[in-house]
Amino acid sequence: MRAEALKGHLDALLLAALEGGPRHGYAVIESLRERSAGRLDLPTGTIYPALRRLEQRGLIAGEWSVVGGRQRREYRLTAAGVRALEGKRADWLEFTAVISTALGGEPWPARA
Amino acid sequence: MRAEALKGHLDALLLAALEGGPRHGYAVIESLRERSAGRLDLPTGTIYPALRRLEQRGLIAGEWSVVGGRQRREYRLTAAGVRALEGKRADWLEFTAVISTALGGEPWPARA
DNA sequence: CTACATATGTAGCCGTGTTACCTATGTCGC
DNA sequence: GCGACATAGGTAACACGGCTACATATGTAG
Numbered sequence: 001m002r003a004e005a006l007k008g009h010l011d012a013l014l015l016a017a018l019e020g021g022p023r024h025g026y027a028v029i030e031s032l033r034e035r036s037a038g039r040l041d042l043p044t045g046t047i048y049p050a051l052r053r054l055e056q057r058g059l060i061a062g063e064w065s066v067v068g069g070r071q072r073r074e075y076r077l078t079a080a081g082v083r084a085l086e087g088k089r090a091d092w093l094e095f096t097a098v099i100s101t102a103l104g105g106e107p108w109p110a111r112a
Numbered sequence: 113m114r115a116e117a118l119k120g121h122l123d124a125l126l127l128a129a130l131e132g133g134p135r136h137g138y139a140v141i142e143s144l145r146e147r148s149a150g151r152l153d154l155p156t157g158t159i160y161p162a163l164r165r166l167e168q169r170g171l172i173a174g175e176w177s178v179v180g181g182r183q184r185r186e187y188r189l190t191a192a193g194v195r196a197l198e199g200k201r202a203d204w205l206e207f208t209a210v211i212s213t214a215l216g217g218e219p220w221p222a223r224a
Numbered sequence: 225c226t227a228c229a230t231a232t233g234t235a236g237c238c239g240t241g242t243t244a245c246c247t248a249t250g251t252c253g254c
Numbered sequence: 255g256c257g258a259c260a261t262a263g264g265t266a267a268c269a270c271g272g273c274t275a276c277a278t279a280t281g282t283a284g
Contacts, residue, residue, distance in 0.1 A: 007240090007241095008119060008271085010272075016214065026230065026231050032214055036214045046271090049233085049272085068281070070232095071232070073231090092211070095117055098151050100204070101147060102129075102152055104147070119239085119272095137262075156262085157265085157266095162241085180249085181249055182262055182263090184261095
């Protein structure tokens with residue numbers, strides 16, 4: 001998968017990964033890899049700065065903990081993050097609908 | 113629509129816009145605007161450089177003409193461009209499938 | 225004691241879309 | 255005639271954000 005295609009959609013992915021409960025960065029990477037059958041294998045240099053951006057924007061909240069002698073930063077969705085995720089899911093649907101239509105040549109399931 | 117989300121998909125859009133026959137840049141913009149019910153209104157500063165990139169890569173071929181006293185650069189798909197469009201459509205389907213799955217929470221219509 | 229998985233992070237690069245300009249011609253309204 | 259606008263093409267500088275490469279540290283397996 002072209003990696004640069006992710007641009008603008010990573011935040012939604014990260015928020016979605018935290019939807020099922022708090023996770024630390026490393027676990028987010030694994031979670032996305034599993035959910036996508038290995039096709040989304042994002043490097044730490046992508047994930048960690050992105051999580052910090054989300055935290056600064058107040059969409060997630062991070063907290064340090066120590067598990068098995070290792071430092072972890074666990075992130076959880078804030079109320080604003082939940083709302084943001086909702087909006088981003090709607091954006092994603094609109095985005096795919098618009099591009100799929102413009103791309104043509106492929107049947108697009110009937111839209112509401 | 114968040115404009116930056118386009119990143120990585122613009123080429124496919126442009127190739128698709130030329131699929132129905134040769135067009136010049138300005139017409140491509142209008143074509144995309146119409147096909148998307150006004151939601152894709154791309155500035156010339158996005159389209160013209162992108163068309164030149166595609167031409168340099170040999171996916172489209174441009175030719176000057178004069179219509180109504182105005183200079184036009186008509187672009188048409190090359191054989192390589194047709195193949196590239198095919199590949200990009202497949203990429204798009206895979207991309208949306210992967211992201212939609214990872215994003216969860218939204219049903220993804222059954223694919224062929 | 226080496227290697228690897230786990231875990232977090234930063235600096236700098238690069239692609240690419242945007243913003244803000246510029247040029248030129250034809251047409252319509254005044 | 256002249257201004258405004260649609261048509262038509264273009265460039266330079268910027269900004270955003272994901273990637274590459276690197277640095278650090280601990281636990282576990284060989």
